[in-house]
Amino acid sequence: MKDLAQSIPKKVLDWESVGQDAVYDRKTIYDYMDGGAEVYLAFDFRNAFVRKYRNPSGEEIALDIYGMGSPGEAFGVFSCDREDPEAGIGQESEYGYGLLRFRQGRFFVSITAAGNEQRAERAILELGKAVAPLLGPAGPVPDLIKCLPESGLKENRTSYFHAAVNLNNRFFVASENILGLGKDTDCVFAEYATSPAETGDLLIVRYQDEDRARAAHESFFKAYLPEAGPAAAALTENGKWTMARTHRNYLAVVFEAPSKEYAETLYSAIRFPQK
Amino acid sequence: MKSPMTRRDFIRGTSFAVLGTAVGFPRNPQNPRPQAGKSRVILIRHAEALDENSEFNGPVIQQMLDEAVMKLLDQSDPTAAFRLLVKPEDIVGIKSNVWSYLPTPPEVEKAIKRRLLDAGVKEENIGIDDHNVRANPIFVKSTALINTRPLRTHYLAGMSGCIKNYIMFGESQPDYHPDSCAALGSLFNLPQVKGKTRLNVLCALTPQFHGRGPHHFSRRYVWNYKGLIVGQDPVAVDTIGLRLIMAKRRQELGPGQELPPVPKHIQLADTKYGLGTSDLNKIELIKLGWSEDVMI
Numbered sequence: 001m002k003d004l005a006q007s008i009p010k011k012v013l014d015w016e017s018v019g020q021d022a023v024y025d026r027k028t029i030y031d032y033m034d035g036g037a038e039v040y041l042a043f044d045f046r047n048a049f050v051r052k053y054r055n056p057s058g059e060e061i062a063l064d065i066y067g068m069g070s071p072g073e074a075f076g077v078f079s080c081d082r083e084d085p086e087a088g089i090g091q092e093s094e095y096g097y098g099l100l101r102f103r104q105g106r107f108f109v110s111i112t113a114a115g116n117e118q119r120a121e122r123a124i125l126e127l128g129k130a131v132a133p134l135l136g137p138a139g140p141v142p143d144l145i146k147c148l149p150e151s152g153l154k155e156n157r158t159s160y161f162h163a164a165v166n167l168n169n170r171f172f173v174a175s176e177n178i179l180g181l182g183k184d185t186d187c188v189f190a191e192y193a194t195s196p197a198e199t200g201d202l203l204i205v206r207y208q209d210e211d212r213a214r215a216a217h218e219s220f221f222k223a224y225l226p227e228a229g230p231a232a233a234a235l236t237e238n239g240k241w242t243m244a245r246t247h248r249n250y251l252a253v254v255f256e257a258p259s260k261e262y263a264e265t266l267y268s269a270i271r272f273p274q275k
Numbered sequence: 276m277k278s279p280m281t282r283r284d285f286i287r288g289t290s291f292a293v294l295g296t297a298v299g300f301p302r303n304p305q306n307p308r309p310q311a312g313k314s315r316v317i318l319i320r321h322a323e324a325l326d327e328n329s330e331f332n333g334p335v336i337q338q339m340l341d342e343a344v345m346k347l348l349d350q351s352d353p354t355a356a357f358r359l360l361v362k363p364e365d366i367v368g369i370k371s372n373v374w375s376y377l378p379t380p381p382e383v384e385k386a387i388k389r390r391l392l393d394a395g396v397k398e399e400n401i402g403i404d405d406h407n408v409r410a411n412p413i414f415v416k417s418t419a420l421i422n423t424r425p426l427r428t429h430y431l432a433g434m435s436g437c438i439k440n441y442i443m444f445g446e447s448q449p450d451y452h453p454d455s456c457a458a459l460g461s462l463f464n465l466p467q468v469k470g471k472t473r474l475n476v477l478c479a480l481t482p483q484f485h486g487r488g489p490h491h492f493s494r495r496y497v498w499n500y501k502g503l504i505v506g507q508d509p510v511a512v513d514t515i516g517l518r519l520i521m522a523k524r525r526q527e528l529g530p531g532q533e534l535p536p537v538p539k540h541i542q543l544a545d546t547k548y549g550l551g552t553s554d555l556n557k558i559e560l561i562k563l564g565w566s567e568d569v570m571i
Contacts, residue, residue: 030449034374035429036489038452064489081487097495099488110489114375117494165455168536169430175455175537176279224281237286255282 001049001067007134008051008063015053015061015123022050042163042183043076044069053123059115061098061124063131066108071139076160078103080170086156087125090132091139095121100128104135144188147204147250149269152194159189171201171255178223179251180216184208192266200240200257202266207249217246220253233260247272280537285530313559314511314552316504317343320565324480324501331480333382336503339564340386340476343505346561354393360473361419363395368414372424372440373405376492379424383478383503387421408443409467420468422509423476426516427483430491432456433538434520436513437475438550444468455536460544463509475512477504482516484523485532498523501565510544510551511558515571517541518555522570 010017029037046067068074084096093102098117113120164177186206193199207213228234233243243263244253257263319339341353350356371379402413424440441462479502506512521533545553
């Protein structure tokens with residue numbers, strides 16, 4: 001991170017760096033992030049570099065560069081929070097209302113305005129463009145993403161993560177960890193819209209072994225779908241179908257499907273890897 | 276595993292029951308005396324609490340605090356009301372919040388301090404702090420605490436309100452993070468805190484109903500509600516704050532996004548730690564002032 005710091009411009013337009021740069025690790029990140037630390041620690045977060053910039057009016061923007069250990073983990077942090085249009089910076093990015101987020105290789109970057117977003121916008125985007133090339137080569141998305149059916153997949157609404165805290169911030173399922181998620185589980189949550197009549201959400205979890213997948217399946221049914229029959233599906237109160245099935249050490253759950261048939265279709269299209 | 280609250284509870288509209296609360300407020304909120312066994316909470320709003328540039332209006336905020344505390348304690352004078360909360364010999368810590376994106380407005384801190392002085396508390400015996408409360412001599416020697424912070428959502432706890440505001444009294448903040456910050460209520464039983472909280476002022480002037488990015492902040496999710504939620508029961512105050520956040524999320528994000536993750540610490544502050552009530556049937560909510568888009 002120190003070498004990287006020397007390459008990052010200290011001035012962007014009329015915004016100049018202020019104060020000391022800071023670097024945080026897994027123990028000290030709590031000093032910087034109020035409540036968000038666990039969301040990042042649930043990934044393979046290694047360290048974070050932080051630099052503040054100030055304009056002549058005294059407004060600040062914060063540059064945060066998070067070392068996530070691997071491109072897959074950087075994708076994970078980026079993917080859990082997508083809502084804005086692509087900004088064309090790094091491998092994938094988005095910008096909206098004073099918040100630029102992008103990933104490049106094993107790094108996830110956030111640049112945030114603390115004051116007026118419109119006045120900060122140009123500087124934020126310029127800074128992002130200057131930082132992205134310094135972060136090394138591009139990296140692949142996690143292999144679990146390849147399991148997702150392609151038809152109707154909303155790619156910019158696909159999230160990768162490990163822990164229940166990330167799932168519940170993305171798509172609330174339950175107040176307790178009924179799927180047994182943790183650092184050793186890999187999860188992908190995706191939204192589908194094949195047609196107006198064919199929409200739904202798909203969660204795929206990869207466990208360490210088949211026993212854990214079966215245990216999670218049982219736990220999920222007990223807490224979430226107690227009325228589901230042998231088809232492992234049930235119509236929920238909003239008129240949508242939920243279905244959950246295991247395949248070896250994988251658990252797949254279809255939420256919010258308009259019909260049992262579409263839930264079956266979505267499940268059947270999952271491309272589980274060969275043994 | 277205990278029976279969890281699920282997404283289906285939200286869909287059914289039974290989430291409040293699962294949270295340990297009940298839907299619906301008392302029908303006669305203007306009753307001036309606290310209803311037997313109920314925690315009184317005042318929601319006060321003023322259309323001019325923020326000016327046209329969204330700057331906080333100090334005199335209006337002082338007026339809002341005064342009216343809220345008078346109503347809370349059935350007094351006709353703010354100084355008299357504050358004299359019911361503190362004695363002149365008290366050493367008072369105002370536990371504020373300095374989170375850079377949405378701190379406690381200085382105008383609220385000043386309004387509280389003004390009335391503490393009027394009630395006879397010596398200026399040298401009043402402290403305002405957040406991160407340094409464990410070492411601040413005023414807070415170390417305090418005999419009374421006033422708890423004030425902005426209302427917002429939080430990645431782990433679901434909601435940051437008056438209960439969570441005391442996390443800086445804990446020796447290690449991360450120790451309170453597991454299981455969606457379930458143990459936050461235990462902070463009120465720490466020796467430095469126990470039995471000292473006289474008033475909770477949850478600032479709903481510019482609440483935040485959703486968060487994004489590393490710091491869980493984007494100004495697009497902050498709105499000018501122009502309210503204060505005031506009470507002596509921190510659990511009841513947070514329960515009302517939660518209702519407001521959920522109402523706004525339902526409106527802006529849709530029914531399925533009312534509040535992830537679940538702020539279970541509010542219910543547990545009631546059922547496990549006995550700090551107050553999270554049951555809306557046991558809360559007397561009195562709404563004062565500006566009523567446009569009140570939402571709850």
